[in-house]
Amino acid sequence: MKAHDGMYIDGAWRPAAGRDTIAVVNPADEQVIAEVPAGGAEDVDAAVRAARAALPAWAATAPAERAARIAALRDVLVARKDEIAGTVTAELGAPLPFSQAVHAGVPILVAGSYAGLAASYSFEEKVGNSTVYAEPVGVVGAITPWNYPLHQIVAKVAPALAAGCTIVLKPAEDTPLTAQLFAEAVHEAGVPAGVFNLVTGLGPVAGQALAEHEGVDLVSFTGSTAVGRRIGAAAGAAVKRVALELGGKSANVILPSADLARAVAVGVANVMGNSGQTCSAWTRMLVHTSQYDEAVALAAEAAAKYGDRIGPLVNAKQHARVRGYIEKGVAEGARLVAGGPEAPREQGYFVSPTVFADVTPEMTVAQEEIFGPVLSLIRYEDEDDALRIANGTVYGLAGAVWAGDEAEAVAFARRMDTGQVDINGGRFNPLAPFGGYKQSGVGRELGSHGLAEYLQTKSLQF
Ligand code: NAD
Numbered sequence: 001m002k003a004h005d006g007m008y009i010d011g012a013w014r015p016a017a018g019r020d021t022i023a024v025v026n027p028a029d030e031q032v033i034a035e036v037p038a039g040g041a042e043d044v045d046a047a048v049r050a051a052r053a054a055l056p057a058w059a060a061t062a063p064a065e066r067a068a069r070i071a072a073l074r075d076v077l078v079a080r081k082d083e084i085a086g087t088v089t090a091e092l093g094a095p096l097p098f099s100q101a102v103h104a105g106v107p108i109l110v111a112g113s114y115a116g117l118a119a120s121y122s123f124e125e126k127v128g129n130s131t132v133y134a135e136p137v138g139v140v141g142a143i144t145p146w147n148y149p150l151h152q153i154v155a156k157v158a159p160a161l162a163a164g165c166t167i168v169l170k171p172a173e174d175t176p177l178t179a180q181l182f183a184e185a186v187h188e189a190g191v192p193a194g195v196f197n198l199v200t201g202l203g204p205v206a207g208q209a210l211a212e213h214e215g216v217d218l219v220s221f222t223g224s225t226a227v228g229r230r231i232g233a234a235a236g237a238a239v240k241r242v243a244l245e246l247g248g249k250s251a252n253v254i255l256p257s258a259d260l261a262r263a264v265a266v267g268v269a270n271v272m273g274n275s276g277q278t279c280s281a282w283t284r285m286l287v288h289t290s291q292y293d294e295a296v297a298l299a300a301e302a303a304a305k306y307g308d309r310i311g312p313l314v315n316a317k318q319h320a321r322v323r324g325y326i327e328k329g330v331a332e333g334a335r336l337v338a339g340g341p342e343a344p345r346e347q348g349y350f351v352s353p354t355v356f357a358d359v360t361p362e363m364t365v366a367q368e369e370i371f372g373p374v375l376s377l378i379r380y381e382d383e384d385d386a387l388r389i390a391n392g393t394v395y396g397l398a399g400a401v402w403a404g405d406e407a408e409a410v411a412f413a414r415r416m417d418t419g420q421v422d423i424n425g426g427r428f429n430p431l432a433p434f435g436g437y438k439q440s441g442v443g444r445e446l447g448s449h450g451l452a453e454y455l456q457t458k459s460l461q462f
Contacts, residue, residue, distance in 0.1 A: 001090050001177055003034035007043050007200065008183035010050035011193025017042035022173050022200065027093035027312040027349045036176045039201035041209040044168065047197035048215040051139045051166035054194025059136045059164040067118035070161055072189035074111035077154075081108070084181060088149060091175045093312040093349070094274060102274070107154040109430045110446065117451055118162035129462050134455040136164035137241055138217030141210040143203075143231070144179075145223040146172035146314050147277040147371075152245075153182050155434075155445045156220045157196060163454035168197045168216070170207050172223075174314050176200040203227065217241060218454065222279075225369075225439055232442070243443030243453050245279070246436060247369040248397030251390035252282035253412060255383070256291065257404030258424075264295050266425050267400070268302040268375060272353045275311050276322075276373035280398035280420065280434075284359075284366055285377045286386050292379045296337055296357040299377060303338035303353040310373055312349040319349035322372030329356050329365040334376065361389045369395070383412065391417045396437030400425075419444075 003024070006013040016037035024034040037043075058066075077084065084107075085099035094103060123134045140160045144152040153169060160167050171179035183198040199206050211219050211231045221231045222245035235242035252270070254263045264285070271281050287295040313319045326341040339354030351372050359366050359376035366376050380386040390399065396418040403409035406423060413421040417437045433449035435441050443453050 001033040001087065003036050003177055004180050005037060007037065007039055007047065008180070008187070008196075008198040009043070009047045010197065011187070014046075017046075022176065022202070024091050024174075024177055025315065026090050027314055029347055030349070033090055034177055036180065036200045039199040039206045041205075043199045043201070044170075044206055044209040044213060047168040047199050048139060048141075048210070048213050050194040050197050051168050052215050054192060055136075055139060055166045058166055058192060058195045061164065063118050063121065063123060066162055066164065067115050069189055069191050070111060070118055070158055071115035073158070073185060073191065074108055074115055076185040076188045077104070077108050077111055080181070080185060081105075084150060084178065087177050087181055088175070091177050092146060092149060092314055095309060095311050098274065098311070103148065103150055106148075106428075106430070107150045110151065110154050111158050113430045113447065114158035114162045114451070117448060121162070121448065121451060127459070130459045131462070132457050132459045135458055137454050137456050138165060139215055140165045140167045140454065141213065141216040141219045142167055142169045143207050143210065143219070143221045143223065144169065144171050146174040147274065147279070149175035149178040150182060152222050153179060155450065157186075159445075159451045160454045161191070161195070162451055165218070165454050166195045168199060168210055170199050170201060170210050173200075173202055211235070212238070214238070218243070220453070221245065228441070243445075244441040245443070245445060246439060246441045247395060248279045248281070248436065248440050249284060249367065249369055249393045249395040250280060250282045250398040250400070250418065251284045251286055251416070252400040253286045253386050253390055253402070254288070254291070254295065255401065255403040255408060255412065256288045257408065258402035259404075260291055260295060261298060262425070263402035264298040265302055268299055268306065268355075270400070271375045272303065272306045272310055272373045275313055275351070277314065277318075277371050279369070282398070282400050283370065283375060284389075285375060286380050286389055287377060289379050289381055292377070296377055299355050299375060300337040303355045303375070306353040310350070310353055313351060313372060314349070316349060318371065319343070319351065322351050322370055322374065325365060325368070325370045325372065326351075326354055326374060329359070329363065329374075329376075332363045332365070334359045334363060334365060339373070361392050367393055387412070387415055394439040397435075397440035
């Protein structure tokens with residue numbers, strides 16, 4: 001696998017300040033496939049200085065020119081789609097067809113959407129006797145996780161570029177090769193030097209240095225709630241803007257009038273896709289007591305069929321963590337109807353698609369984000385009971401509602417404390433705001449709402 005031994009700073013690949021490296025491991029066979037530099041505070045400082053120096057010129061660029069650069073970036077992502085998919089498969093472990101369709105495909109859609117928005121967005125409006133300008137926030141420190149490595153980068157960098165901000169990216173240590181490929185794409189797209197910079201490194205070292213750097217105006221973070229809380233606290237102390245995209249424990253609510261077989265099939269696929277490493281996955285399936293046994297049988301069958309199509313988890317730590325959660329589910333009295341804690345293969349960080357029945361809302365597997373291919377089926381007595389269970393976690397990122405009648409599903413969805421709900425299997429929309437209620441985060445990504453996160457307003461009175 002191709003890897004750069006430097007950082008992409010100020011338009012060029014430069015040697016890291018130190019000699020530390022990070023080994024990149026293929027989770028399907030546990031082999032080291034590359035080494036990348038583990039940057040530190042000095043590298044972060046150089047990158048932030050480059051971003052700061054590039055800010056005035058980029059912020060003053062006409063929106064049409066920014067749109068043209070983002071469109072060019074989208075075109076490079078299209079041209080290098082196979083290379084992107086292969087790289088994500090090598091370092092994340094996702095099966096190649098999933099990498100092609102989702103890991104490479106979705107960022108192309110999102111980059112395209114921001115090329116359009118940069119050109120069409122109103123960066124100026126009249127309010128009575130005032131003109132209100134939407135101006136870039138400034139230098140963005142973007143910290144991203146490994147589970148959708150390119151999507152999470154593009155969902156921050158594309159709107160930041162559209163807004164006229166400059167960026168320093170610190171990607172996850174498990175998936176730095178995808179980030180290096182992205183930096184090459186930015187370069188090829190003709191984005192001016194210093195507008196986008198990449199520092200690879202460890203979270204508590206390079207990530208923390210970036211989040212705390214006084215030259216950063218906005219920290220945009222996606223990852224665990226534990227780290228998000230610390231980043232939010234540091235940003236608060238520095239009176240700095242912050243956007244947090246954190247965990248989830250979403251409910252898939254199947255109302256009695258729904259097409260049960262379809263709702264269960266789509267629900268199982270939603271949880272098992274990307275090996276369950278999706279923050280918005282519907283990991284709790286809520287089924288009316290009259291249909292519960294049938295739903296359990298359907299879910300167990302669907303999970304068993306999923307079998308070999310599932311990829312490994314990203315690393316040994318997640319492998320141990322997810323298997324620990326499955327053991328905990330058993331210990332707390334949930335009933336395993338598919339999968340289990342045993343590793344299905346000798347090599348690679350694989351976990352079998354796992355389904356728990358007889359899960360009660362207070363069990364650990366129903367409350368905590370597992371981040372693996374584990375689905376919990378929970379029984380409800382009536383709609384109010386379903387709503388209480390659906391809203392009964394600290395999270396509120398996503399969810400689903402199924403009903404025979406769309407209006408019935410919408411009425412239920414409006415009572416859910418969550419940021420995104422799919423009605424009867426609604427399709428992904430790259431322009432719809434994505435983000436959390438409650439402890440799932442602060443702020444929104446994607447579409448015009450995502451662009452607004454990178455803007456601040458100035459009003460002039462006449
Ligand atoms: P994490 O929060 O530790 O890592 C996410 C990013 O933050 C990475 O780039 C990491 O290097 C960086 N980081 C880590 N510590 C930091 C610090 N002190 N300061 C600044 N940056 C720091 O997540 P993880 O360890 O990769 O995964 C652990 C759990 O987090 C998962 O099991 C899952 O529950 C959750 N998670 C959620 C999402 C999501 O999309 N919501 C994504 C990944 C992981």
